[in-house]
Amino acid sequence: xxxxxxxxxxxxxxxxxxxxxxxxxxxxxxxxxxxxxxxxxxxxxxxxxxxxxxxxxxxxxxxxxxxxxxxxxxxxxxxxxxxxxxxxxxxxxxxxxxxxxxxxxxxxxxxxxxxxxxxxxxxxxxxxxxxxxxxxxxxxxxxxxxxxxxxxxxxxxxxxxxxxxxxxxxxxxxxxxxxxxxxxxxxxxxxxxxxxxxxxxxxxxxxxxxxxxxxxxxxxxxxxxxxxxxxxxxxxxxxxxxxxxxxxxxxxxxxxxxxxxxxxxxxxxxxxxxxxxxxxxxxxxxxxxxxxxxxxxxxxxxxxxxxxxxxxxxxxxxxxxxxxxxxxxxxxxxxxxxxxxxxxxxxxxxxxxxxxxxxxxxxxxxxxxxxxxxxxxxxxxxxxxxxxxxxxxxxxxxxxxxxxxxxxxxxxxxxxxxxxxxxxxxxxxxxxxxxxxxxxxxxxxxxxxxxxxxxxxxxxxxxxxxxxxxxx
Amino acid sequence: xxxxxxxxxxxxxxxxxxxxxxxxxxxxxxxxxxxxxxxxxxxxxxxxxxxxxxxxxxxxxxxxxxxxxxxxxxxxxxxxxxxxxxxxxxx
Numbered sequence: 001x002x003x004x005x006x007x008x009x010x011x012x013x014x015x016x017x018x019x020x021x022x023x024x025x026x027x028x029x030x031x032x033x034x035x036x037x038x039x040x041x042x043x044x045x046x047x048x049x050x051x052x053x054x055x056x057x058x059x060x061x062x063x064x065x066x067x068x069x070x071x072x073x074x075x076x077x078x079x080x081x082x083x084x085x086x087x088x089x090x091x092x093x094x095x096x097x098x099x100x101x102x103x104x105x106x107x108x109x110x111x112x113x114x115x116x117x118x119x120x121x122x123x124x125x126x127x128x129x130x131x132x133x134x135x136x137x138x139x140x141x142x143x144x145x146x147x148x149x150x151x152x153x154x155x156x157x158x159x160x161x162x163x164x165x166x167x168x169x170x171x172x173x174x175x176x177x178x179x180x181x182x183x184x185x186x187x188x189x190x191x192x193x194x195x196x197x198x199x200x201x202x203x204x205x206x207x208x209x210x211x212x213x214x215x216x217x218x219x220x221x222x223x224x225x226x227x228x229x230x231x232x233x234x235x236x237x238x239x240x241x242x243x244x245x246x247x248x249x250x251x252x253x254x255x256x257x258x259x260x261x262x263x264x265x266x267x268x269x270x271x272x273x274x275x276x277x278x279x280x281x282x283x284x285x286x287x288x289x290x291x292x293x294x295x296x297x298x299x300x301x302x303x304x305x306x307x308x309x310x311x312x313x314x315x316x317x318x319x320x321x322x323x324x325x326x327x328x329x330x331x332x333x334x335x336x337x338x339x340x341x342x343x344x345x346x347x348x349x350x351x352x353x354x355x356x357x358x359x360x361x362x363x364x365x366x367x368x369x370x371x372x373x374x375x376x377x378x379x380x381x382x383x384x385x386x387x388x389x390x391x392x393x394x395x396x397x398x399x400x401x402x403x404x405x406x407x408x409x410x411x412x413x414x415x416x417x418x419x420x421x422x423x424x425x426x427x428x429x430x431x432x433x434x435x436x437x438x439x440x441x442x443x444x445x446x447x448x449x450x451x452x453x454x455x456x457x458x459x460x461x462x463x464x465x466x467x468x469x470x471x472x
Numbered sequence: 473x474x475x476x477x478x479x480x481x482x483x484x485x486x487x488x489x490x491x492x493x494x495x496x497x498x499x500x501x502x503x504x505x506x507x508x509x510x511x512x513x514x515x516x517x518x519x520x521x522x523x524x525x526x527x528x529x530x531x532x533x534x535x536x537x538x539x540x541x542x543x544x545x546x547x548x549x550x551x552x553x554x555x556x557x558x559x560x561x562x563x
Contacts, residue, residue, distance in 0.1 A: 350508055379486045379538025380506045440540060444509035 005189045006131050009043050009167070012188035013121075016163040018044075020051045022120035025161060027154035028058040028081075029125070029137055029290060030146070030196025036125035036167055038065050039192065045074045053077035055119055057108060057153035057311070058356050061085030062200075070095055079117065081105055082346065082356020091454055092352045094470045100353075100455045102346060102468075105153060105289065106315025106322065106362035107460040112156040113312050113319070116462055122161035124154045125195035129168035130176035133186025137291070137308075138301035140176055145169040147198045149291025149300045150270070151180045155310030158185045169195045180308050202241070202271075202293035209243030213375055213404055218247030220425070221331055221373045221402045226255050227423035228400075228416060230328045230369050233261050238268040238363055239331040241292050244373045248331050249273045256282050267323050268314070268330075268359055270296040270306070278305070287323050289314035289359075315362035317460040324359075324366035332360055334374045334401075336388045339430050341395030341410050343372060344388040346457065349381045351447040351471040353455060357392055361460045364397035369416070371400045382437040382444070384408075384430065389447065391466040392457060405436055448472040475530045478554035481539075481547035488539040490518070490551040495531030498522060504536035517541055521548040525560055 007015065018024070024044070026037045037056065042065070044052065050073050058081040059066070067090050069075045079101040083091060091100055103111060111117035126135035127146045137148040146169055158164050158181040165188045166181060209215065221244065225231055237252070239245040250273070256262065265285040266274045272295035277283045279299075286306040291297040300306045309323060316322045335355060336344040343364070348354040364370040374383045384403060399416060401408040406428030409417035421427050448471060455468030474494075481489040500515050514536055521544070522530060532548075539547070553559055 350506070377540075380510055380540060381538060442510070442513050442541070444506075445512060448508055 004131060005133055005187065007188050007190060009040065009190045009192070010047065012165045012190050013043065013047060015188055016121045016165060018049065018121050020049055023053040023055050023118060025055040025119040025122040025157045026057070027124060027151065027157065028056060028060065029148040029151055029153065030198070031201050032060055032062050033197030033200030034062055034125070035194050035196050036123060037063055040123045041066065041069050041074065045069055045072065050074060051076045055117060056080045057105065058082045059087060063087055067095065079103060081108065081358055083353045084355070088353040092471050094452060094454060096454065099453045101458060102357055102455055103458045104315070104357045104361040104460050105311045105359045106317055106324065107458055107462070109156045109311035109314070110316040110318040110460065111462060112160045113316065119157055119161035121163045121165060122157035123165050123167060124158060124181060126151065126166050126168045126181060127195065128170045128172050128176055129166045129189055130172055130174040130183070131189060132174055132183035133164070133166045133181065133189050134174070134176040134179040134183040135166045135168060135181040135186070136176065136179045138297065139170070140172045141170055143170055145194060146196050147294065147297045147301070148196060148201060149297030150288040150308040152289030152309055152314060153311050155180055156312050158182070163187050165190060167192050167195055169193060198294060198297070201291070201297065209247050211243060214243040215247055216404050217244040217373050217375065217402060219251055220407060221248045221371055222251035222255070223423065223425055224371055224400055224402060224407060224420060225252055225329055227419055227425065228329070228369050229419055231261065234264045235328045236265045236267065236326060237263055237329045238266065238327055240333050241269060241271060242333045245331050245333060246271065246273055248373070249277065253277055253282065267327055268363065272296060275299045315359050317362060317365065324362050327363060327367040329369045329371065330363040330367040331371045331373060332364060334372045334383065336383055336385050337372055337374060337401050338385050338388045339434050341398040341401065341430065342388045342391050343393040343398055344390045345392050347390040347468055349389055351389065351449055353468065361393045361397070364393045365460065369399050370397060371402060372398055373402045376403045376405050376433060376437050377440060380441050382441055384433040384437050386434055390457060390468055401430060403433055405433055408433055473527060473556050473558065475527065475555045478551050480550035480554060483535060483537060485537050486539055486543070488534055488536040488544050488547050490547045491533040492551045492555040493531045496529055498528060498530060498532070500532045500534065502534050502536060505538050506536070514544060517544050518548050521545050522552060525549065525552050527552055527556065530555070
């Protein structure tokens with residue numbers, strides 16, 4: 001083939017025209033097993049680049065080596081959905097001069113599509129690619145080394161970045177089609193030993209929680225779904241991956257079978273649980289922006305009703321065609337909920353960043369019914385508080401909060417409250433939940449925040465929602 | 473009251489490990505996963521519990537993993553009983 005796109009990583013970087021100060025981007029479909037960010041940034045450091053802006057769809061524990069690259073001035077700006085582990089801790093204590101910009105998955109998609117977040121060079125890991133850059137997250141040969149399933153968060157980067165480099169650990173013969181990343185958008189293809197460790201996609205095996213509190217929360221949340229008025233044939237649903245969220249699916253499934261109700265689609269991060277319901281014929285389509293475990297990743301490889309969507313198609317607030325607009329019910333978790341129903345999923349109650357916005361803002365805002373499931377206390381840390389440490393999802397998007405001490409309904413949804421009360425569920429005032437927490441643990445002292453801003457939380461409409469201050 | 477070295481509690485989440493030993497006055501060293509928000513309250517509670525048991529001279533080292541007040545009181549009391557030999561539940 002003439003003018004082959006197939007080059008070494010160093011040559012791909014040189015060809016890209018990358019210069020100091022530009023923006024590079026990455027996806028996080030391998031989650032804790034990602035190898036692309038560290039590989040590429042190490043190479044950029046070795047080549048002497050400085051002052052780069054890193055626009056990741058998310059970052060986690062595995063990206064700890066970025067701490068040194070920040071100290072050495074290679075990376076001076078970060079935008080992401082979340083931060084965890086030592087990198088998050090260091091940034092919370094002021095490692096990075098520029099505040100980290102946090103966006104939801106839908107918010108990042110919108111920002112890339114409307115040009116607010118301009119990407120100069122995207123480095124996108126793929127489990128299979130041909131020489132022209134048609135690339136996907138599923139195996140396409142018997143030599144495949146990895147699988148991550150949907151590449152939904154990488155698709156806006158592939159489409160809108162000025163220059164796209166695909167990294168793959170399995171180069172296959174043309175045509176690698178169908179493929180989410182289209183060769184027409186790709187400038188270079190780099191073969192590497194490994195783009196990611198697929199065994200680390202799901203943090204721990206997916207199993208039913210045996211924690212009795214999780215089971216109680218899940219049963220209560222399932223009762224809310226079932227009695228909400230939205231539990232009708234053809235409904236649609238999205239859940240998170242926490243123990244309680246997964247267990248909710250189990251109890252909803254029982255009721256679907258009993259009543260003969262089927263869901264039209266499940267959305268979002270797709271789990272093995274959702275795949276099971278789909279294979280049983282209880283869910284029509286799986287709309288997958290991110291495969292949360294290997295079962296889901298394998299399903300999207302083979303099942304035509306399991307569909308890959310970009311983060312724009314998934315959850316953009318600025319594109320009326322995004323899937324969240326058709327979503328009936330979403331079940332979400334929270335680090336904190338306050339008495340105005342505002343939710344924090346990003347900053348721990350010690351002020352340290354330890355989470356991700358994910359699709360929280362997007363799904364809560366667009367769904368017909370958003371249900372937050374969280375315990376009243378985690379150890380001595382209260383989850384229902386007078387004011388959230390950091391505002392991530394505004395209370396006007398949140399309809400119901402399920403705790404083990406009762407279910408609180410947003411006063412803006414009196415019809416939901418009436419339905420739940422009629423079903424005999426324990427509906428309580430959210431103020432009473434906060435008071436109950438305080439009566440058990442006392443009133444916390446204020447957190448030792450300083451003046452400097454280390455993080456900026458964007459709303460999905462592109463406006464600033466809150467700021468995260470340095471922890472002393 | 474003579475205070476020997478004694479310990480109660482574990483390092484499990486939601487628990488507190490309390491070490492008591494001889495000391496002059498009450499000296500409390502606390503490591504806590506919730507120190508910023510609850511350190512002051514936890515130290516006060518440890519002191520109150522010991523004073524309630526008539527212990528005014530002791531060195532306490534406590535490692536807290538987010539225990540609730542009832543747990544802290546129970547662990548401090550158990551450590552004190554072991555340190556003094558005075559069984560507050562029986563006597």
